Amino acid sequence: MHDLRALRADPAGFDAALARRGLSPVAGDLVRRDEERRAALQALQEQQAQRKVLAKEIGQGKKTGQDTTSLEQKAVELRDHIAALEASAAQIENDISGVLASLPNRLDETVPEGRDEESNQVVHQWGEVPVFDFEPKQHFELGEQLGLMDFPTAAKLSGARFTVLRGALARLERALGQFMLDTHTQEFGYSETIVPLLVNDAAMYGTDKLPKFAEDSFQTTDGRWLIPTAEVPLTASVAGEILDAKMLPLRMTALSSCFRSEAGSAGRDVRGMLRQHQFSKVELVSVTTPEASADEHERMTRCAESILERLNIPYRRMLLCAGDTGFGAARTFDLEGWLPGQKAWREISSCSNTRDFQARRMNARYRTENGPAFVHTLNGSGLAVGRTLIAVMENGQTAEGAIEIPAALQPYMGGLTRIG
Template sequence: MHDIKTIREDAAAFDKGLARRGILPLSGEILELDEQRRTALAKQQELQAQRNALSKKIGEAKRNKQDSSALEAEGARVRAEIEALDAEGPRLDGLLRDMLAKIPNLLDTAVPDGKDETANKQEKLWGTPREFAVPPKPHFELGETLGLMDFAGAAKLAGARFTVLKGALARLERALGQFMLDTHTGEFGYSEAVVPLLVNDATMFGTGQLPKFAEDLFATTDGRWLIPTAEVPLTNLAAGEILSAAKLPLRMTALSYCFRSEAGSAGRDVRGMLRQHQFSKVELVSITLPEQSWDEHERMTRAAETILERLGLPYRRMLLCAGDTGFSSAKTYDLEVWMPGQGTYREISSCSNTLAFQARRMNARYRVGDGKPDFVHTLNGSGLAVGRALIAVMENYQNEDGSIAVPEVLRPYMGGMESITAA
């Protein structure tokens, strides 16, 4: 959410920021509505002062046994105008809030210009893709041949974009999630949480999923929403709070199922489990002081990179361009992991700094001592998407006989298993 005071102070800068996202100028429309709202409020205050003065005159007239009918008529007129403004003020407030709620965050100056992912900037390249004696297979061929990945069974149960994992592959996915949690809590200071998978409208609004992205979400019949990421409940734990500056940053992590409708992705990644309606992910969230957030962004991204490096998975860090940066983010790094079965890098983590954008939506603030509260900064990152990590391990660690070697760091979580073979 944007601060209306900032728009008033420099409307041109606001419009220039929107232009980087390909959005036409909106400050004129916003400020006109804001002026209407402020005029209505000033008029209401003026009328309330008139009503108070009339009430005093009417009282004096009655005490002096004078005719007060004209004053009472004027008082009734003023009351009617106040009652009309009692409805007009909230209506204008709502219109302004709705308008601001649909406008994305302004981008950091470090974000490169560009319309789509082709303009993203590679910031780092780690690892060398393995050379295979024979063409590497995609994960879905490996999984089905092993008898441990069942797409037909999942389709029978739930339709397209679902997968049933069995046996050692199911255990491998669990091992990945546990390895990530242990690393983030044990080494990077994140506090583990188990969060609700169903949340209300206010929670979805707070992190920016509503109202703009309702079609990307799954709604229940009782007015709740299935979370698209644990970022939503973790970040909203700060909603409506005034946190002590001395306790920041707060770092939280959760392994949860996530649910996305994948609206607009028809025909994309229909084979395998790259783009699912349900998937598991280890999420990282930080709540910081404003002066901490950029350092925290680098720290969070490094935590996610560490997982990939310990798994021995080649990856690259990409700085997203203006046209590819998400709605709430001011700056985002994507980590893309090498998928030999597809011959390309695929996103496995996004680490974003939203600055105060989400905090304003959820009224999350901090206070230094007895000072005036101000808005915190919020950050979120995948640490990592577990399903995609599973795919990357399968494709990078496949053997010619169709078996899959288990990365050394995961073997303690797999009961010492070194290789996954056919069921």
């Protein structure tokens, strides 16, 4: 959500920020509507004051036996006028709020220009891209060959974009989640949390998933939502709170199932488990002060990168351009892991600083010497478990179709060093 006062102070700057995302100017209309709202409120206050004076006159007239019929008629007219002003002011406020809720976050100045992922910038790259003396397979070819990745049964149970993992691959996915959680909690100071997988409208709205992304999520018959990411309940846990500054930064993590409708992705990544309706992810969320959020963004991204490094998965950090930065983010780093089977870099983590965008939507603040101020919230994948499984499989494959297990995961696999 945007600060209307800041918009009024610099409408040209606000429109210029929208233009970076390819959006048309709206500030002039919003300022005009806000002036109408303020005028209606001023008129409302004046007429409420008149009603008090009139009520006093009617009361005094009745005490002295005067005919107050005309005064009472005027009071009825005034009441109706006040009700109309209240309705008008409320409607204008709803209209303004609706427009502001539909507008994306303002981008950080360092975000490069560009319309799509082709303009994203490589910040750095880690690890050597493996060279095989055989043609590397994609993860679904390896998984099906091992008899441990079952798509037909998943389709029979649930339809497309679901996967059944069996045996050692199922254990490997569980091991990845446990390894990520242990690393983030024991070494990086995140607090492990188990969160509800169903949330209400307020939680989705506060974390900028509603109204814009309603079609990307699954809604239950009682009006709740299956979480698209644990970012939603973790971040929304501070909604409506005024936090003690000494508590900040709050760093939380959760391993959860995530659910996405994948609306608009027809025909993309149809084979395998790269793009699923249900998947597991270790989420990282930070709540901090405005002064610390830039450093916290770098710290969070490094936490995610360390997981890839310990698994020996080559990756590159991408600074997303204006056209590819998500709705709620001011600045985003994507981590792309190398998938030898696809011969391509694919996103495996995304770490974003939303600044006070989400905090304003859910009224999350902290105490300062000058009164409550909005916190900054950040979120990132630390990592997407299924996509990390894909990277481990494809980078660790052998000519025989076996999978070498990274040393960091072997303690979680009962000492197993190879699958197949």
